[in-house]
Amino acid sequence: MSAISVQSRRRNVPAGFLEALSERFGERFSTADAVREHHGRDESPYPAMLPDAVVFAQTTEEVAWVAAHCNRHGVPLIPYGAGSSLEGHLLAVQGGVSLDLSGMNRIVAVHPEDFTVTVQAGVTRKQLNEEIRDTGLFFPIDPGADASLGGMAATRASGTNAVRYGTMRENVVSLKVVTADGRIIETSSRARKSSAGYDLTRIFVGSEGTLGIITKVTVRLYPQPEAISAAICNFPDLRSAVQCVIEVIQMGVPVARVEFMDSIAVRATNAYSKLDLKESPLLLFEFHGSPAGVREQAEVVQDIARENGGEDFAWAERPEDRSKLWTARHNAYFAGLQLRPGCRASTTDVCVPISRLAECVTETAEELDKASFPYTIVGHVGDGNFHVLMLLDPDNPAEFQESEALNRRLVERAIRMGGTCTGEHGVGLHKMAFMEAEHGRDALDLMAALKQAFDPNDILNPGKIIPSGHNLELVA
């Protein structure tokens, strides 16, 4: 998939710079090709762009030391968590140091009475839930990958539970952050709410390593539901499925998850996960609550689904049945890949107001039906967020260019409908071209002013989020 590349403007690394890192970090410093190769890519379709070196940090103080060192010498610094970004966030487009935080993987403090946990940035979401299981609490945000909490905060990640529990935006309580010049701050207290000044926490959430380096994350936890049930329902078309979801929410049903799969995604899932779901547009629900509560939710949803043409409503209360369904949903990506063996996938990520979702997906599907490659569509319907999985021949640049053009039209359509170019994956490199269309020049100027205020030497993950060449002048 070398059809796209990024204009590289590698900066010079001054003499002695790497030697100082080597001296400070010893075996936790590397310039080996394999290590740089591993840290110069992510799960995006971009080819790798290697950093000059990789440092494996173990403490916030080490991160601060590296930041001060890079800032002093004007060398780029890119924080690296699990490497699961999807839009080129981690590529060293200007060279510099990749700072691997995966070794900072300790749970720092659990406060079950306050429903918070503080973890080092390298802790992954699955590790977190395993380690806190005994508390009776859980952390709901579940992007596809087993991402690190630092990375999830940095990309404002979400997942299938967002309709009920929100995204990282709502669930990060506080961050420990190293600034561009190596100072260490806490963005907030652990109080559940505060009106004490500017919302530093939310400034760093979603900043993709461009404003500071997150080294600790305090997030909200929720009680493990007493009862969980799942339900599936087929619909004649997407529009009726979306209308069902709108009415479900209007009825006040606190649905925990509601996922859409198009008929091709269902077919792929049947083949991959050995299921026999009816191969038409499908909604997959999950309900959390008391035993009576989840039963009531399912009944209300069944009635609303029926009124909207839903068929074959089936619900699964047994953990093994639920688990089978949700594992199948989580494997929809891999199932999709099997539709075209040997393919490489490119994934889109727009989000629109739910009132426009059916229209946006339908127009998109009409275009995709004419494409020269297969695709599937899955979506977090309750949020208006959907992904197209485009299955491309890795040896055919024309297909990649075709998919890029389709993605561009999809993003423009979403923005026209009052939506956003990325619901949960982030900007990275791949969405920079849409930032002005989405936000307008003046709002982008404010973002650039913020970047310049927090990182005057432009060392933190440079060349991301704010389109290069964008006016970085202050607003005065």
Add this chain to the structure above:
Amino acid sequence: MSAISVQSRRRNVPAGFLEALSERFGERFSTADAVREHHGRDESPYPAMLPDAVVFAQTTEEVAWVAAHCNRHGVPLIPYGAGSSLEGHLLAVQGGVSLDLSGMNRIVAVHPEDFTVTVQAGVTRKQLNEEIRDTGLFFPIDPGADASLGGMAATRASGTNAVRYGTMRENVVSLKVVTADGRIIETSSRARKSSAGYDLTRIFVGSEGTLGIITKVTVRLYPQPEAISAAICNFPDLRSAVQCVIEVIQMGVPVARVEFMDSIAVRATNAYSKLDLKESPLLLFEFHGSPAGVREQAEVVQDIARENGGEDFAWAERPEDRSKLWTARHNAYFAGLQLRPGCRASTTDVCVPISRLAECVTETAEELDKASFPYTIVGHVGDGNFHVLMLLDPDNPAEFQESEALNRRLVERAIRMGGTCTGEHGVGLHKMAFMEAEHGRDALDLMAALKQAFDPNDILNPGKIIPSGHNLELVA
């Protein structure tokens, strides 16, 4: 209550500046003493500090014109909504123009399928809920006053529903903002979630008019609950009441409101609202859901309350009974005032992690018991947020100074316990002295850098949030 005052550093208004405003706005421009007096104060205990003039804006474009005019001439500009701030937010400490937005009071667009509404900044929360009643949706954030939505966004307000529905931080979808130099931006699309760059929305929420002027607000709406019930329960002491709330949340009960009143607040409320509540520490609950759901919630809570020493659990399903209870709670402020006829109240606003709430309130009450004036305590227990209402003799400066000292110790205690100097009222003038203790010098430097990036000429509500004399240098 002239015991405190604020050091004034009035700026010069250049010749011709006011004349240009007068020419542009005609009758919607005023330098009359009564008008300036009205706009130079809020509900805080500070004496008024008058702006040089007041402009009544009706459109975003007018706001932009005034901002550009002020920015060009370095004249302070203070947005004014309902005037219900509590910490001196609106005082013209450096003179300048008060920009009254109360005439911008139109509902712009209701999107019931997307659960959003867009309003002009001057719309008040009660007006909003009246105008959208037919949609079956409601807006839950309820600070004590009938504040404007623009002001609520600017102070990151919350209220009694925050435990279930969050604060303005979670419920503002997007803002229209006029920048310091008079540009007009939208902070976000109406998509329910987005990872497209820096969170401009959350930057302006809570910025108290110091980073930009909010002229339109898009907020989330929620379905009006099918059923609502309320319950009250007395407890032997605060600690058992708080423990009850923690266990209720741990059980996953989606309680909509849970308010604490100390025994003096209950006594005052009985006298004021003609009730006969038992005069011991009390929790007041509200449950939202289906009829079966609210019954189940109340039953679970009753069991947990009993295990924690709760007595006389009583619940009210009839709207008139509920309404009577909640009206009494909302009138707790006025009820408190009647404990000392002719007094003036000063209110505190700390918020701590709930695990420290009982300790924080208990220590505070022990100190207050020795004070020379009466007080009551009410709290949003689920959030760890509580208010002390101190009833002061307006003719006795010593009492005021005593109350300020008690507030100072209370804030220091809350910060020591991992909390914040303000849960929902905001910084204004009154909490600036605690900003460094709460956030640390380096975090405050970042806030100052943000302020300078967004408002280089320091015209937007100057002298607020960031302590004056604070280093405004960039972080490089």
